[in-house]
Amino acid sequence: MAPDRSARGDSGDRAPGDRLDAAILRASPEFDAVEVARRTGVTVDQARRLWRALGFPEFVGEKAYTAADVEAVATLMGFVDSGAVDFDMAVNLTRGVGQTMARLAEWEVSTLVSRVEELESGEEATGSRVGSALRLIDEVNPPFERLIVYAWRRHLAAAVGRIEAMGAKDEDLHTIDVSVGFADLVSFTALSNTLDRDEIGDLVEVFESRCQDVVARFGGRIIKSLGDSVLFVTNTAEEAVGVAEGIINVIGRDSKMPDVRLGLASGPVVLRLGDIFGPPVNMAARLTQVARRNRLIVDQNTADLLPPEEWEHRRLPARPVRGFGLVEPVAVRRR
CATH class of the missing domain: 3.30.70.1230 (Nucleotide cyclase, GGDEF domain)
Structure with a gap:
C-alpha cells in the first residue's frame, strides 16, 4: 500500500516535522486516551500502560492518537481476550516491540540521513531536505515494512529452533x-x-x-x-x-x-x-x-x-x- 500523498501536506501549510509525521503515520491524531479506551474496551490505565510499554510518553487530555493506534490496541486485546496470553504478557510483548522498533527506527534514520544529503546536493535535489526525506519515505518504507515482517518470521523460527536444539530444560524452558x-x-x-x-x-x-x-x-x-x-x-x-x-x-x-x-x-x-x-x-x-x-x-x-x-x-x-x-x-x- 503506497503512502497517502494527500496526508503529506505537500502544499507547504504544515511544519516540516508535521509533514514527515503525516507521511510516515499516514494519519492524523484524532483521539485522546479516554476515547482510545472506550473504542477498544480497555481501561484508560491499560491503554496508558501499553503506550508506555511502546516507549512513548503519556499524553494527558491531548488528541494524540490515530485510528491506527486504536486498531493496534484492539488487535492486541483481541488475543488477550482469546486467552492466548494474559494482559501482563501482552505488555511484555509490547515492550519488546517498542524497544526493538525504537532502535530500528533510529538505525534507519541515521542510515538514510546521508542519503538525504546526497539527494539534495545532486541533480535530483528537491530544494529542501524535507522534500528529499518525503521522497525516500515513499520509496523505502513500503518494501522495508515487508522486509521487517519477513525478518521477524525468520528470526522467530530460528528462536524456536534454538530452544529445542540447545536442550532447554523441561522444567524451565527459559x-x-x-x-x-x-x-x-x-x-x-x-x-x-x-x-x-x-x-x-x-x-x-x-x-x-x-x-x-x-x-x-x-x-x-x-x-x-x-x-x-x-x-x-x-x-x-x-x-x-x-x-x-x-x-x-x-x-x-x-x-x-x-x-x-x-x-x-x-x-x-x-x-x-x-x-x-x-x-x-x-x-x-x-x-x-x-x-x-x-x-x-x-x-x-x-x-x-x-x-x-x-x-x-x-x-x-x-x-x-x-x-x-x-x-x-x-x-x-x-x-
Missing part, C-alpha cells in the same frame, strides 16, 4: 546451556575523545558489522552491542572459540582498528525479553577485563567442553575477578 562471549575494544573511551562524531560512528559501525558477520558465520547470535563491546552466544564452546578467533582476526589484526579483548564462559543462562542472564554472562564480561590485548581467555567450563584431541589449554595465574573472587582463567589454542 534456561539453556550455551557458551557466552564478550568482545571489548581496548581504550575506547580515551580513543573516542580524540575522534570527531563521524569517526566515532564509523568505528562503531565497522566493529559491530564485522562482529555480526563473524558471529553469524559460526551460527551464533549477538545478544546486544554497546558501542565498544559485543555480547554473543553460541551453541557450543568450539563455535564460541571460532567466533573469538574471527573477531581478533578482523578487529585486532587490523592496524586501523583498536585492539580487542575476548572472554568466554559456558553454562546455563536464563532467557528473558531478548536478553540473557546468569553467571556465564558475568564471567565472560569479567574475563575481558583481565585478558591481554588481542587475546582470548576462557573459564574452566569452556575449556572442559573443547575436544582434547583438537585443543590444548593451560591455566593462567589466579587473579581477583569482581563477583567471583580468585579465578584461574584458561588460555586455549589449537593443537
Whole structure:
C-alpha cells in the first residue's frame, strides 16, 4: 500500500516535522486516551500502560492518537481476550516491540540521513531536505515494512529452533546451556575523545558489522552491542572459540582498528525479553577485563567442553575477578 500523498501536506501549510509525521503515520491524531479506551474496551490505565510499554510518553487530555493506534490496541486485546496470553504478557510483548522498533527506527534514520544529503546536493535535489526525506519515505518504507515482517518470521523460527536444539530444560524452558562471549575494544573511551562524531560512528559501525558477520558465520547470535563491546552466544564452546578467533582476526589484526579483548564462559543462562542472564554472562564480561590485548581467555567450563584431541589449554595465574573472587582463567589454542 503506497503512502497517502494527500496526508503529506505537500502544499507547504504544515511544519516540516508535521509533514514527515503525516507521511510516515499516514494519519492524523484524532483521539485522546479516554476515547482510545472506550473504542477498544480497555481501561484508560491499560491503554496508558501499553503506550508506555511502546516507549512513548503519556499524553494527558491531548488528541494524540490515530485510528491506527486504536486498531493496534484492539488487535492486541483481541488475543488477550482469546486467552492466548494474559494482559501482563501482552505488555511484555509490547515492550519488546517498542524497544526493538525504537532502535530500528533510529538505525534507519541515521542510515538514510546521508542519503538525504546526497539527494539534495545532486541533480535530483528537491530544494529542501524535507522534500528529499518525503521522497525516500515513499520509496523505502513500503518494501522495508515487508522486509521487517519477513525478518521477524525468520528470526522467530530460528528462536524456536534454538530452544529445542540447545536442550532447554523441561522444567524451565527459559534456561539453556550455551557458551557466552564478550568482545571489548581496548581504550575506547580515551580513543573516542580524540575522534570527531563521524569517526566515532564509523568505528562503531565497522566493529559491530564485522562482529555480526563473524558471529553469524559460526551460527551464533549477538545478544546486544554497546558501542565498544559485543555480547554473543553460541551453541557450543568450539563455535564460541571460532567466533573469538574471527573477531581478533578482523578487529585486532587490523592496524586501523583498536585492539580487542575476548572472554568466554559456558553454562546455563536464563532467557528473558531478548536478553540473557546468569553467571556465564558475568564471567565472560569479567574475563575481558583481565585478558591481554588481542587475546582470548576462557573459564574452566569452556575449556572442559573443547575436544582434547583438537585443543590444548593451560591455566593462567589466579587473579581477583569482581563477583567471583580468585579465578584461574584458561588460555586455549589449537593443537
